[in-house]
Amino acid sequence: MSSKEKLVFGVIGCGRIAPKHTESIMAIPDAELAAVCDILPERADDFARKYNAQPYYDYHELLKRENIDIVTIATPSGDHAEIGIAAAQAGKHVMVEKPMAMTLRDADRLIQACRENGVKLAVIHQNRFNQSIKTLRNALVEGRFGKLTHGQATVRWNRGMDYYQQASWRGTKLQDGGVLMNQSIHNIDLLQWMFGPVDSVFGYTQTALRQIEMEDVAGAVLRFKNGAIGLIEAASTIYPKNIEETLNVFGESGSVIVGGIAVNRVEVWEFPESAEEQKQIFAAQENDPPNVYGFGHREIIEDMMKAIQTDGIPAVPGEEGRKALEIILAIYQCQETGQPVKLPLVPCQP
Numbered sequence: 001m002s003s004k005e006k007l008v009f010g011v012i013g014c015g016r017i018a019p020k021h022t023e024s025i026m027a028i029p030d031a032e033l034a035a036v037c038d039i040l041p042e043r044a045d046d047f048a049r050k051y052n053a054q055p056y057y058d059y060h061e062l063l064k065r066e067n068i069d070i071v072t073i074a075t076p077s078g079d080h081a082e083i084g085i086a087a088a089q090a091g092k093h094v095m096v097e098k099p100m101a102m103t104l105r106d107a108d109r110l111i112q113a114c115r116e117n118g119v120k121l122a123v124i125h126q127n128r129f130n131q132s133i134k135t136l137r138n139a140l141v142e143g144r145f146g147k148l149t150h151g152q153a154t155v156r157w158n159r160g161m162d163y164y165q166q167a168s169w170r171g172t173k174l175q176d177g178g179v180l181m182n183q184s185i186h187n188i189d190l191l192q193w194m195f196g197p198v199d200s201v202f203g204y205t206q207t208a209l210r211q212i213e214m215e216d217v218a219g220a221v222l223r224f225k226n227g228a229i230g231l232i233e234a235a236s237t238i239y240p241k242n243i244e245e246t247l248n249v250f251g252e253s254g255s256v257i258v259g260g261i262a263v264n265r266v267e268v269w270e271f272p273e274s275a276e277e278q279k280q281i282f283a284a285q286e287n288d289p290p291n292v293y294g295f296g297h298r299e300i301i302e303d304m305m306k307a308i309q310t311d312g313i314p315a316v317p318g319e320e321g322r323k324a325l326e327i328i329l330a331i332y333q334c335q336e337t338g339q340p341v342k343l344p345l346v347p348c349q350p
Contacts, residue, residue: 005030006030006031006032007030007031007032007069007070007305007308007309008031008032008033008034008067008068008069008070009025009031009032009033009034009035009068009069009070009071009072010033010034010035010036010037010056010062010063010065010068010070010071010072010092011025011033011035011036011037011047011053011071011072011074012036012037012038012059012062012071012072012073012074012075012083012087013037013038013073013074013075013076013097014036014037014038014040014043014044014046014047014074015038015043015074015075015076015167016166017074017097017293018036018047018074020293020297021072021074021297021301022036022047022050022051022053024297024298024301025072025301026051027298028298028301028302028305030305031301031305033051033052033053034053034054034065034067034068035053035054035055035056035062035065035068036048036051036053036054036055036056037055037056037057037058037059037061037062038055038057039057039058040057041055041057044056044057059083059086059087060086063086063087063090063092064090068092069092069093069308070092070093070094070095070304070305070308071083071087071092071093071094071095072095072096072097072124072301073087073094073095073096073097074097075097076167076169076175076176077097077098077099077101077102077175077176077177077181077182078102078169078172078174078175078176079175080096080097080099080100080101080102080110081100081101081102081106081107081109081110082106083096084096084100084110084113084114084121085109085110085113087119088110088113088114088116088117088119088121089113089117091117091118091119092119093119093120093121093304093308094110094114094119094120094121094122095121095122095123095124095300095301095304096110096121096122096123096124096321097123097124098123098124098125098185098186098189098321098324099177099181099185099321099324099325099328100123100318100321100322100325101325102174102175102177102181103329104322104325104326104329104345107318107321107322107325108322110318111318111319111322114318120304120307120308120314120317121314121317121318122300122303122304122307122314122315122316122317122318122321123316123317123318123320123321123322124297124300124316125186125189125190125300125316125320125321125324126186126293126294126295126296126297126299126300127186127187127189127190127262127263127294127296128189128190128193128296128300128315128316129295129296129299129300129303129315130258130262130263130264130294130295130296131264131284131285131286132258132260132263132264132265132266132285132286133190133247133258133263135266135281136194136247136249136256136258136266137193137194139254139256139271140194140249144253144254144271145249145250145251145252145253145254145256146251146252146253146254147251147252148194148195148224148226148228148249148250148251149228149229149250149251149252150228150229150230150231150250151191151194151195151228151229151230151231151247151248151249151250152191152230152231152232152233152246152247152248153184153187153188153190153191153230153231153232153233153234153246153247154187154232154233154234154244154245154246154247154248155179155183155184155187155233155234155235155244155245156233156235156238156242156243156244156245157179157183157235157236157238157242157243157245157292158236158237158238158239158240158241158242159179159183159210159216159236159237160210161210161211164210164211164212170212171210171212171213171214172212172213172214173213173214176214177214177328178205178207178212178214178215178216178218178236179214179215179216179217179218179234179235179236180205180215180218180232180234180328180331180332181214181325181328182236183234183236183292184218184232184234184328185324185325185328186245186263186324187232187234187245187246187247187263188232188324188327188328189316189320189321189323189324190247190263191222191230191232191247192222192230192323192324192327193320194247194249195222195224195226195228195230195249196224196225196226197224197225197343198222198223198224198225198230198326198327198330198343199223199224199225199342199343200222200223200340200341200342200343201220201221201222201223201327201330201331201334201340201341201343202220202221202334202339202340202341203218203219203220203221203232203330203331203334203335204218204219204220204334204335205217205218205331205332205335206218208237209237210236210237215335216235216236216237217234217235217236217237218232218233218234218235218331219231219232219233219234220232220327220331220334222327232331242261242292244259244260244261245259245260245261245262245263245292246258246259246260246263246267247259247263253271253272254270254271255268255270256268256269256270260288261288261289261291261292262288262289262291262292262293262294263294264286264288264289264294264295265285265286265288266281266282266285269281269282300315300316303315326343326344326345327343329345330343330345333345
């Protein structure tokens with residue numbers, strides 16, 4: 001444990017995802033929730049009453065509190081980098097929802113600010129902590145797939161216009177992005193985590209059904225540096241409700257499909273002489289989570305606390321969170337140019 005008995009948290013942004021942060025923090029014995037912040041005073045006040053915390057309406061005021069060790073940022077995506085940089089400059093460790101920024105330039109600014117100010121940065125890709133994903137990752141690290149051939153990240157969810165009309169920033173280019181940046185980014189993170197660095201990208205996006213600025217359907221092909229091929233399918237137009245978030249990994253001596261509503265259930269587990277192991281994995285599966293956010297927020301927060309206490313590296317540091325963002329921005333570039341895009345991208349966005 002660090003010199004403090006507990007690590008103290010402030011939550012910035014009290015919208016749709018924020019309860020996953022607050023409830024996870026409050027469930028951790030060595031964590032304390034001290035403050036919450038939202039630009040809508042009524043929402044901040046409601047949140048503060050519910051979670052017995054101090055409300056703030058300006059995140060700069062929250063950051064002045066000396067006793068806060070870690071802030072989690074759950075605001076509209078376009079504000080993530082600015083708030084994270086201010087938090088780092090105030091000496092707070094930073095946990096930021098996906099995407100960590102809307103441009104690579106801002107992602108790099110956030111990484112640099114945390115580095116210069118000696119604080120930890122973690123990007124909340126909580127699905128890396130799903131039991132199903134940890135089981136898959138262990139098999140991959142052990143080399144059980146042999147040569148990887150291809151994989152696919154599939155998100156088939158429903159987000160109707162009522163979802164986008166909850167706030168004016170939803171579905172916009174500057175503050176939110178489309179189905180890739182908002183919904184599919186977690187699964188894209190998992191795909192690249194399993195297969196490694198990407199060499200090139202080609203993709204299409206379209207706004208098929210929803211009256212928003214960005215895409216509600218997208219498809220892309222990735223060529224990984226190891227020669228494997230990756231496929232991305234992302235849609236927020238699925239009728240009439242969420243169907244699946246699925247990750248497929250295929251190699252010369254293994255096939256695994258993790259599906260469920262939020263990559264939470266092993267559906268296929270095939271390796272040589274794996275019948276008994278398969279039975280054990282299927283028998284130990286968790287129930288579906290109550291929503292697509294899954295069960296991983298508590299574990300990723302605990303991981304960040306451990307990194308602070310031991311001066312270690314968080315499971316998903318800024319450099320890792322940046323990778324899925326880069327893939328998505330490459331797909332957007334393909335849509336604009338009609339040409340394949342080589343990675344790495346030059347972070348020239350304003």
